[in-house]
């Protein structure tokens with residue numbers, strides 16, 4: 292195993308340095324490794340790129356989705372490998388990639404060096420995202436998703452904040468240019484996603500959405516009434532595949548340009564980055580991720596079901 296840089300977020304929800312260090316000694320003793328503890332002040336993607344140039348070949352992110360995304364962003368297009376030890380309050384990327392939650396199991400997988408999944412990325416300007424980009428209802432839900440309430444109520448927190456936002460978010464016309472083909476539609480939500488989980492592992496698209504198949508998916512909803520919202524949420528929570536009149540799905544192989552009549556806030560992997568218009572590019576196989584679930588490719592003609 293090439294030199295390993297372990298990037299530990301010591302304040303991540305479930306990272307306990309007093310447990311992490313002995314576990315690193317147990318599992319990585321045969322490799323040459325170094326630990327970098329994040330402060331929250333650094334530009335992590337740049338740090339990772341610098342360390343790559345110094346010869347580190349494996350980067351282990353110990354933290355939540357924020358840490359993982361920043362480390363992954365620094366690895367885009369390189370031959371270096373990413374290992375993940377899930378330690379955040381949200382570990383969606385690790386969850387969707389099938390990475391074990393337990394510290395020892397996650398480190399044993401990394402120490403074994405494989406299998407490798409070629410994780411796709413989404414590029415928005417200079418930013419790389421790995422989970423989802425969205426506008427509409429989800430942005431309001433994200434804006435007031437209070438971590439404390441989320442911990443206490445679990446998925447009910449989304450229900451609460453969805454109901455609250457439903458009244459505020461109007462149906463609007465979105466103009467999507469998908470790989471050069473234009474679609475105009477009425478939507479309360481436009482979601483561009485690289486992975487099945489939507490903000491919580493309990494809310495998940497069908498297994499057809501894969502993180503390493505060289506394409507991203509777009510799901511648009513039109514929910515004018517509370518009952519629409521509740522039934523979509525219920526389908527997601529129960530993982531019920533269903534074709535709905537008010538839900539549309541599209542595959543994106545190269546890029547999508549999203550425009551709306553009025554500028555609308557956009558979130559990228561949980562951060563509010565600005566407003567429409569936004570262009571999302573697919574970067575296929577951007578990062579070599581150590582994950583137990585090998586990326587199966589879907590047939591090119593296959594259409595994902597709605598949910």
Ligand SMILES: [Mg+2]
Pocket residue numbers: 411485500501502503504505506507508
């Ligand atoms: Mg995909």
